[in-house]
Amino acid sequence: MTRAEIPFNLLVLFVVVTLAAVLQDWLPPLPWCGVKAPFLIGVAAYYALLRPWPLALPAVVWSGLLLDGLSSLPGGTGLAAFLAIAAFSAVWGRKQLPENILSSALVGAVTAGLLTFIEYVVLRLCGDLPALDGSFVLSRVVISLIYALPVCAAAAAVAGLLDRLALNVRTEKNAAGFDWSSDSV
Amino acid sequence: MKIRRFAGIAVPVAIIIVAAWRVPQWQRNLARDGVAPYERFGFRAGQEMRAWSRLGGMAAENWALEIRVQELEAELLLLHTLRTDNAALRRQLDCAPRLPHHITAEVLTLGSADGWSQRIRISKGRRQGVRVNNPVVAAEGLVGRVVAASASTADVLLITDVNSRVACAFEPDVASARGILTGTGTRIAGPAGLQLLHTIEPLRLAYLEKELELPQAAKVVTSGIGGVYPRGIPVGVVAEVEQDASGLYQRATVVPFADFSSLRYVSVLVDASLESPEGGQP
Numbered sequence A: 001m002t003r004a005e006i007p008f009n010l011l012v013l014f015v016v017v018t019l020a021a022v023l024q025d026w027l028p029p030l031p032w033c034g035v036k037a038p039f040l041i042g043v044a045a046y047y048a049l050l051r052p053w054p055l056a057l058p059a060v061v062w063s064g065l066l067l068d069g070l071s072s073l074p075g076g077t078g079l080a081a082f083l084a085i086a087a088f089s090a091v092w093g094r095k096q097l098p099e100n101i102l103s104s105a106l107v108g109a110v111t112a113g114l115l116t117f118i119e120y121v122v123l124r125l126c127g128d129l130p131a132l133d134g135s136f137v138l139s140r141v142v143i144s145l146i147y148a149l150p151v152c153a154a155a156a157a158v159a160g161l162l163d164r165l166a167l168n169v170r171t172e173k174n175a176a177g178f179d180w181s182s183d184s185v
Numbered sequence B: 001m002k003i004r005r006f007a008g009i010a011v012p013v014a015i016i017i018v019a020a021w022r023v024p025q026w027q028r029n030l031a032r033d034g035v036a037p038y039e040r041f042g043f044r045a046g047q048e049m050r051a052w053s054r055l056g057g058m059a060a061e062n063w064a065l066e067i068r069v070q071e072l073e074a075e076l077l078l079l080h081t082l083r084t085d086n087a088a089l090r091r092q093l094d095c096a097p098r099l100p101h102h103i104t105a106e107v108l109t110l111g112s113a114d115g116w117s118q119r120i121r122i123s124k125g126r127r128q129g130v131r132v133n134n135p136v137v138a139a140e141g142l143v144g145r146v147v148a149a150s151a152s153t154a155d156v157l158l159i160t161d162v163n164s165r166v167a168c169a170f171e172p173d174v175a176s177a178r179g180i181l182t183g184t185g186t187r188i189a190g191p192a193g194l195q196l197l198h199t200i201e202p203l204r205l206a207y208l209e210k211e212l213e214l215p216q217a218a219k220v221v222t223s224g225i226g227g228v229y230p231r232g233i234p235v236g237v238v239a240e241v242e243q244d245a246s247g248l249y250q251r252a253t254v255v256p257f258a259d260f261s262s263l264r265y266v267s268v269l270v271d272a273s274l275e276s277p278e279g280g281q282p
Helices: A003-026 A039-050 A053-070 A077-096 A101-126 A134-165 B002-020 B025-053 B055-092
Strands: B101-110 B119-122 B135-137 B142-149 B154-158 B165-171 B178-182 B203-208 B219-222 B234-243 B250-256 B265-270
Touching (some): A003 A053, A003 B025, A039 A053, A039 A134, A053 B025, A077 A101, A077 B002, A101 A134, B025 B101, B119 B265, B178 B250, B203 B234
Antiparallel strands (some): B101 B119, B101 B265, B119 B154, B135 B142, B135 B265, B142 B154, B165 B178, B165 B219, B178 B203, B234 B250
């Protein structure tokens, strides 16, 4: 990423993270289980897996802070989960997973499922939630995971589209999908 | 190699510390006030679309609303007289006037961003006079109370949340019966029914006297005990009464009057005596 590209990269980052936060907060929960659309997880996974670190870290931290600010949980579970995605990407994800939207959606979905369970544990430890039936918690985790797949894919697709429109990434498509390297055309 | 080993320990420790970190109120206020203008825009766009989709029936709706406005204007005149009488009597009895006024707010979001608690976010906050513990009502009945207020928004804990407690009575007064209304986590989108594998019950009114005989469809109102909710706000109607598991009390199932799935506007009852200087709980 050259110095000239920084403003456009930051502009896309600002638009994408803000849009994701607004959508996650504004859209009503799923009618049958109360799970919210995890757009912020999708954005965090996209940046952690597919964008250069100088952009990925601010995006991950900002998304986490926004999620914690908008949620009613006492601890910083959102930021912690997103830092965990970043650590996973640094150690394993970027080397092993193909650089495409599907990888980002998969990582986002797994994070959403885990985060749902962690949130339940945190709320129980704080005494803010009564003990729920194990099958209910499990079904909620599974639904979060399944629901996160299309949501995270959509978040990554929109973020990728904006990055391509802003010429932050190469626009040629190769056999493995779009080239997500930081070089612009 | 040493750096990798250090990172392998430091990163998980850092993540645990961040997770245990208590999110400060200013961070919550900043996030909520930051996204509120966009949510307000979304609310208004939704209202516009709703209006366009109902364009055909607008003339009939307008006619019905005109009649309703006339009825309410007449009632308002009567209430104005009663209010003046009330103030005069309170002056004679040397009682401090306690007449809450209301602030109408738009419902910006349904449910918290994490999806675990039954909350709504409204478009009025501390700047407009909303304070923690202010009761929130809809046209049909009680909605909940304010649990957090930022400069331009406020979070309302619905009476359907498992952490909600409302001291209730019956109308007409059934032998001064009292009970505590708790939420059961009824979802706020769509009608109550099956929530995954679990049957969702409406609200539960606990600690009713064992010998109490409630009439069919008794109306539940706030009792005024506890100081948060004023007395007499309609809450719901009793659907079923059964013995408590302990055998010491009865408990009733209550269907709320307010339709939580279609809340668009609510009123916050503002009372200076209940003001809290804090931003509130998360």
